[in-house]
Amino acid sequence: MQDLKKGRLIIASNRLPVVVKKTIDGGYKLGHTSGGLITAMKPVLQKYSGIWVGWAGNYLEENIAVDELLRKEGEDLNYKYRSVDISLKDYELYYKGFSNEMLWPLFHNMSAYCKFELISYKAYQKINRIFAHAIIDELMEDDFIWIHDYHLINTGKDLRKNGVKNKMAFFLHIPFPPLETFNRMPWRLNVAKALLSYDLIGFHTELDKKNFLEVVKSLIGDAVIDGTELDITTVITKKSKHKVGVFPISIDYDKFSTQARSEEVSKITNDIKKGYSGQKIILGIDRLDYSKGIPQRLKAYRALLSKNPKLRTKIKLVQIMVPSREDIEKYSELKSEIEELVGEINGKFSQLGWIPVQYSYHSLSRTELLAYYRASEIALVTPLKDGMNLIAKEYCAANIDKDGVLILSEFAGVKYQFKDDALIVNPYDEESVISTIKKALSMEPQDKQQRMENMQNNVKKFDVYWWVDAFLKAAKG
Numbered sequence: 001m002q003d004l005k006k007g008r009l010i011i012a013s014n015r016l017p018v019v020v021k022k023t024i025d026g027g028y029k030l031g032h033t034s035g036g037l038i039t040a041m042k043p044v045l046q047k048y049s050g051i052w053v054g055w056a057g058n059y060l061e062e063n064i065a066v067d068e069l070l071r072k073e074g075e076d077l078n079y080k081y082r083s084v085d086i087s088l089k090d091y092e093l094y095y096k097g098f099s100n101e102m103l104w105p106l107f108h109n110m111s112a113y114c115k116f117e118l119i120s121y122k123a124y125q126k127i128n129r130i131f132a133h134a135i136i137d138e139l140m141e142d143d144f145i146w147i148h149d150y151h152l153i154n155t156g157k158d159l160r161k162n163g164v165k166n167k168m169a170f171f172l173h174i175p176f177p178p179l180e181t182f183n184r185m186p187w188r189l190n191v192a193k194a195l196l197s198y199d200l201i202g203f204h205t206e207l208d209k210k211n212f213l214e215v216v217k218s219l220i221g222d223a224v225i226d227g228t229e230l231d232i233t234t235v236i237t238k239k240s241k242h243k244v245g246v247f248p249i250s251i252d253y254d255k256f257s258t259q260a261r262s263e264e265v266s267k268i269t270n271d272i273k274k275g276y277s278g279q280k281i282i283l284g285i286d287r288l289d290y291s292k293g294i295p296q297r298l299k300a301y302r303a304l305l306s307k308n309p310k311l312r313t314k315i316k317l318v319q320i321m322v323p324s325r326e327d328i329e330k331y332s333e334l335k336s337e338i339e340e341l342v343g344e345i346n347g348k349f350s351q352l353g354w355i356p357v358q359y360s361y362h363s364l365s366r367t368e369l370l371a372y373y374r375a376s377e378i379a380l381v382t383p384l385k386d387g388m389n390l391i392a393k394e395y396c397a398a399n400i401d402k403d404g405v406l407i408l409s410e411f412a413g414v415k416y417q418f419k420d421d422a423l424i425v426n427p428y429d430e431e432s433v434i435s436t437i438k439k440a441l442s443m444e445p446q447d448k449q450q451r452m453e454n455m456q457n458n459v460k461k462f463d464v465y466w467w468v469d470a471f472l473k474a475a476k477g
């Protein structure tokens with residue numbers, strides 16, 4: 001791993017990987033949260049020592065002694081947690097409003113879902129300032145600051161405004177939109193300038209980087225793209241110099257693969273397979289989100305069953321959905337749409353002893369998740385747009401029998417790494433999804449094995465430690 005020299009690693013993300021929960025006796029305890037960023041960053045901070053700054057799920061007005069809970073939680077870790085104090089009203093406007101009803105849909109190129117509201121932007125600026133001050137409270141001279149994701153774009157600008165001279169980098173976990181989409185945002189110039197307060201700005205794919213450089217060229221009058229060396233492009237303005245690079249995020253491959261071989265996971269895998277008595281499992285695992293293409297996937301499955309009666313009773317779609325952002329109207333509408341579709345498909349095609357879709361709406365334990373990955377013949381990873389998509393990488397790492405097929409959307413960042421070995425589909429093209437599922441169902445074992453091995457080798461080589469190393473090397477160089 002890269003050496004941080006004297007300094008520590010200071011990470012900031014919207015959420016901490018722990019969240020305050022009420023206990024039955026009226027007290028509070030910490031629970032754990034999941035998500036792509038958390039899966040990726042936990043092993044990294046464990047290796048380095050440092051501080052993780054983020055929100056712990058409590059509001060200022062609740063007056064909970066969160067610092068003490070976080071201190072205890074951090075005792076066995078190689079790093080410590082620092083929470084930020086946010087009021088309920090501000091959090092709603094910053095998180096629900098600007099972050100998830102403006103930046104999220106805009107950056108996923110779905111601007112019809114955007115709510116452009118000045119009051120939300122103001123709360124976003126305020127909360128980013130609060131994050132900057134929490135970082136400043138903890139900061140030492142040689143610390144390296146690494147800010148994560150769209151919730152905190154402005155934090156770097158606030159740190160610089162307060163005289164922070166430390167090296168500072170930003171990584172965007174979601175896609176970066178094309179210029180025309182970006183320009184729809186009334187605050188486009190401020191947001192573009194805020195991104196240029198970091199020494200290094202990192203993206204998942206070349207396409208995201210290209211889109212960002214076009215925004216810089218078009219909106220920042222004095223910016224010069226000074227060329228690309230070892231894949232890092234330099235942007236120079238009158239006052240500053242920035243690196244822009246591509247760093248496809250990944251997982252702790254060895255950990256996933258080793259855990260997938262454990263006795264516990266093997267037992268649950270067998271139980272799942274037995275429970276489905278020979279039906280081939282097609283797996284979908286997603287956070288509840290319109291970017292993940294879940295209704296489109298269900299409609300394709302419905303059409304597959306309708307046009308291929310012989311497949312009925314032979315296959316089962318296991319759709320696991322992880323709760324997310326339900327207090328946003330679009331998400332609760334999406335949940336209803338998905339549940340109606342599941343009900344319709346099951347109502348229409350179920351037979352004695354066979355239900356076509358098994359649907360669940362809750363989180364799984366890591367063990368159960370791995371067992372589902374192992375038990376499935378096919379993983380359907382078909383987002384309409386996705387920064388990377390770690391489910392695809394985890395599915396491969398867990399597929400120790402090398403008998404699974406990955407069907408992958410051409411609009412997921414991971415496509416660039418898996419394009420020769422996954423079966424690539426356009427999730428909007430129902431016919432192509434149907435024919436690809438049929439192809440996967442009849443693929444020769446040798447073909448499956450070779451493709452899976454290639455994808456596994458790719459994730460093993462470019463794992464999450466490689467990702468951090470590449471990022472820190474670029475930041476320091």
Ligand code: GDG
Nearest residue numbers: 034035036037039173322363364366386387388389390391
């Ligand atoms: C964002 C970007 C980018 C899911 N369900 C359970 C569970 N998970 C874990 C998975 C995986 C993660 O959540 C989901 O990661 P994704 O990458 O698929 O998606 P986002 O949450 O949208 O993440 C994405 C990522 O950031 C990283 O940069 O790849 O494009 O949108 O790790 O394992 N974990 C457990 N139970 C579940 O039920 N234990």
